[in-house]
Amino acid sequence: MLAPVFALEKGLWGMLAYSTASFGLFLFAPLALRIRRLMPKGYTSGDFIRLRFGRTAWVLFLLITVVYSMAWLVSMGIAGGKLLETLAGVKFIYGMSTILGVCVFYTLMGGMYAVIGTDFIQSVIILVGVLVVGVAVLGETGMTEVYHKVKVEQPGLFNMLLPAALLSLFNNMFFGFGEVFHNNVWWTRAFAMREKVAPRAFLLSGLLWFPIPIAAGFIALSAAPLGINVTDPNTVGPLVAGALLGKLGAMVVFVVVFCSLASSIDSLLAATSDLVCEDVYRRMLRPSADERTLRRAAGWIVVGLGAVTWLICRYEFNLLEVLFLSGPLVASAIWPVISGLYWERANRHAVVQAMLLGSGLGLWAYLQLGRYTACLVSAAISMTVTFLGSRLFPERSFDWNQLNEAHS
Amino acid sequence: MNEPLPAPWPVVPFPDFIVTAVILGALVLTGLGALTLVYLLIKDQRQNEIW
Numbered sequence: 512m513l514a515p516v517f518a519l520e521k522g523l524w525g526m527l528a529y530s531t532a533s534f535g536l537f538l539f540a541p542l543a544l545r546i547r548r549l550m551p552k553g554y555t556s557g558d559f560i561r562l563r564f565g566r567t568a569w570v571l572f573l574l575i576t577v578v579y580s581m582a583w584l585v586s587m588g589i590a591g592g593k594l595l596e597t598l599a600g601v602k603f604i605y606g607m608s609t610i611l612g613v614c615v616f617y618t619l620m621g622g623m624y625a626v627i628g629t630d631f632i633q634s635v636i637i638l639v640g641v642l643v644v645g646v647a648v649l650g651e652t653g654m655t656e657v658y659h660k661v662k663v664e665q666p667g668l669f670n671m672l673l674p675a676a677l678l679s680l681f682n683n684m685f686f687g688f689g690e691v692f693h694n695n696v697w698w699t700r701a702f703a704m705r706e707k708v709a710p711r712a713f714l715l716s717g718l719l720w721f722p723i724p725i726a727a728g729f730i731a732l733s734a735a736p737l738g739i740n741v742t743d744p745n746t747v748g749p750l751v752a753g754a755l756l757g758k759l760g761a762m763v764v765f766v767v768v769f770c771s772l773a774s775s776i777d778s779l780l781a782a783t784s785d786l787v788c789e790d791v792y793r794r795m796l797r798p799s800a801d802e803r804t805l806r807r808a809a810g811w812i813v814v815g816l817g818a819v820t821w822l823i824c825r826y827e828f829n830l831l832e833v834l835f836l837s838g839p840l841v842a843s844a845i846w847p848v849i850s851g852l853y854w855e856r857a858n859r860h861a862v863v864q865a866m867l868l869g870s871g872l873g874l875w876a877y878l879q880l881g882r883y884t885a886c887l888v889s890a891a892i893s894m895t896v897t898f899l900g901s902r903l904f905p906e907r908s909f910d911w912n913q914l915n916e917a918h919s
Numbered sequence: 920m921n922e923p924l925p926a927p928w929p930v931v932p933f934p935d936f937i938v939t940a941v942i943l944g945a946l947v948l949t950g951l952g953a954l955t956l957v958y959l960l961i962k963d964q965r966q967n968e969i970w
Contacts, residue, residue, distance in 0.1 A: 523933055523941065631956070638953035645946045654939045662932060669932045719952040725945035 513831070516744040517679070518728030522661075522668025524676035526728030531684035535691035536717030540710040542692065543701035545852050547709055549914045556698040556848075557790035562914050563851040564859040571866050572847070573790055575840045576693060580783040581820065582837035584776060588824040589833070590745070591772045597746050598765055607824050610769070614776040615817035618784075619810055623703065626777045633770035637723065640767035644748070645726045647755045648733045657729075660736040668732065678883035682838070685886040689841030692848045696782040745830075784812040835882050839873020839889035846890070846897040854901060855909045861900020869893030 517525035550559060556576065561569035588607050595606025617625050648657075661668055670676070691697050701709050731747045739754050741747045748768060753761035788809040793800055800808070843866045850857035873889025880888075 523938060527941075631960070635953060635956045635960070638949055638956065642946065642949045642953060645949070649946070654942065655935065658935050658938055666930055666932065669938065670928075670930045671933050672929055672931050674928060715955070718948070719956070722945035722948035722952065725941060726949045729942045729945070 513834075514724035514727040515731035515747045516831075517724070518668075518731040519734075519741065519744045519747060521673065521676035521679055522665070522670065522732075523728075524671070524673060524680050525668075526725045528676070528680040528683040529724035529728070530721050531680065532687035532690075532724075533717040533721040534684055535687035535689075536713050536720060538688065539691045539697060539701075540713040540717070542849075542852060543697075543704070543709040543713050544706065546698065546701050547704070547706045549852070549911055550702070552915065553698075553702050555786045555789045556693060556695045557786055559698070559851065559914065560847070561790070561794070562916065563909070564847070564857075564862050568847070568859055568863045568866070569790070571863060572693070572844065573786070575844055575866065575870065576695065576786065577783065579690070579837040579841050580694070580696075580779050580786075581816075581823070582833050584779050584783075584816065584820045585823045585828070586830050586834040587772050587776045587779075588820050589827060589830055591769070591776075592824065592827075593745060593830075594765075594768055594772070597743060598749055598761070603827065604825065608821060610772060610776065611817050611821055611824070614773055614780060615813060618777050618780045619813050623699065623781050623785075626781045627700075629777060630774045633774040634719065636770045637767050637774075638719070640763050640770075641723055641726045641730070644730050644752045644756070644760065644764060647760070648730055648737075648751065651755055652733055652736050657733050657736050661732055664735055675883060678881070678887070682883040682886045685842045685845070685890045686835075686838045689838070689843070689845050689886065689890070693841055693844035694782070695786040696778045699782045699785055780813050780816055783816055784809050787812050787816075831882070835885065836874070836877060839877060839885040840870045842873060842886040842889035843867075843869025843893040846894045850897050850901060855911070856901060856905035856907075857897065857909070858901040858904050858906050861897055861904065864900060865893040865896040868896055 514526065514529045517529045519525075521528065546553065546559070553559065557569060557573055560572040588611050591610035592603040592607025595601040595609070596603045599606075601609075617629065621628070658669075667673055697713075700712070704712055727748065730751050731741075731744070734741050734747050734751050737751060737754055739747075739750050741750060748764045749761045752764040756763070788805060792808050792812070793805060797804070797808075847862040847865055850862065869889040869892045872892050873885045876888035877885035
């Protein structure tokens with residue numbers, strides 16, 4: 512959804528910046544194997560932080576991950592509403608309510624099974640749709656024409672030293688690392704897969720994701736050579752497809768964008784409800800709850816998350832602001848997760864400080880320096896504090912078997 | 920009077936062949952990705968491991 516916007520604003524580096532999210536998936540592949548081995552009965556990423564670093568780190572981590580997941584859900588809800596409003600003339604509130612309602616409904620009915628099944632189908636539709644429109648653009652204009660037109664009219668987009676674009680490249684990469692390493696969306700998949708399958712699946716999904724923002728960005732860049740007037744960058748995909756392939760093309764891209772939004776929303780609803788149900792409801796409120804009660808609670812949590820998202824979405828906040836404001840929070844969790852998985856003497860107090868200082872100074876950088884500095888500052892501070900704190904005040908060697916107690 | 924302002928940052932464009940290689944490479948990878956997913960789906964339908 513944001514890839515064409517990145518291409519239109521930051522050119523080639525912008526396209527690659529969005530692709531760097533796949534590096535997080537590549538790096539998560541070995542982590543997933545380690546997670547499966549250390550926690551064969553694990554259930555959530557919160558379980559790991561609680562068992563590894565104790566209660567304070569756990570509560571802070573939950574706060575970070577819930578705030579981030581809500582920011583992601585809200586930005587996807589707003590994007591869905593805006594998309595339907597711009598392309599189909601549907602009032603924002605109805606479009607947004609529809610996409611949230613549909614996702615809440617099938618997540619509630621089918622759970623993780625439905626989420627993964629629909630994600631698979633949605634991925635096929637996204638890949639085929641982007642390919643069809645990309646090839647159509649190539650057939651219509653050709654690479655050389657696109658290159659020369661953009662180079663003459665918007666030379667900054669192909670400038671390899673454009674500062675904002677370079678910053679966004681690395682900022683997005685760390686945002687992606689933070690998101691994949693900490694979020695329960697990816698941890699639940701790691702727990703659910705067979706040990707051998709997990710690393711291969713994350714590698715493959717990284718490979719599948721990598722080219723999509725570049726291909727989608729190319730479609731956006733071709734708007735100018737095709738003589739298309741883009742008034743709202745969010746709608747450039749359907750506009751180009753409509754110009755080349757008629758109404759059917761615009762429909763294809765519309766479905767592609769809708770699929771990409773729905774696949775994020777359903778995954779977040781399922782994984783966040785699992786996290787809240789296990790880490791908040793069961794661990795904090797009802798430790799004696801049986802399986803049936805937990806299942807019912809998880810259902811209510813999905814509905815509750817959908818309702819809270821709907822209430823916040825009504826304010827129609829700026830999409831990028833909502834999403835990127837949560838960037839420094841997740842970037843501060845990169846090193847706590849890595850050190851927790853591999854460093855047996857990592858210091859739990861250092862990890863708490865790393866998340867607090869990383870998030871705080873990252874947010875300060877976001878507000879004072881600029882959007883694309885936040886994750887860089889947060890990850891750097893968090894890494895320094897984790898490393899120095901654990902090096903200067905090492906704990907007793909952690910017994911990895913302690914992690915095997917979750918959900919037993 | 921209408922002289923352009925000096926650029927605050929040097930503009931060093933990516934060469935044509937790099938842009939072409941990146942974009943064509945991405946389209947080819949996208950196609951391969953779609954084929955891989957369809958192949959996995961067909962394989963799974965036969966072995967019935969997931970669905």
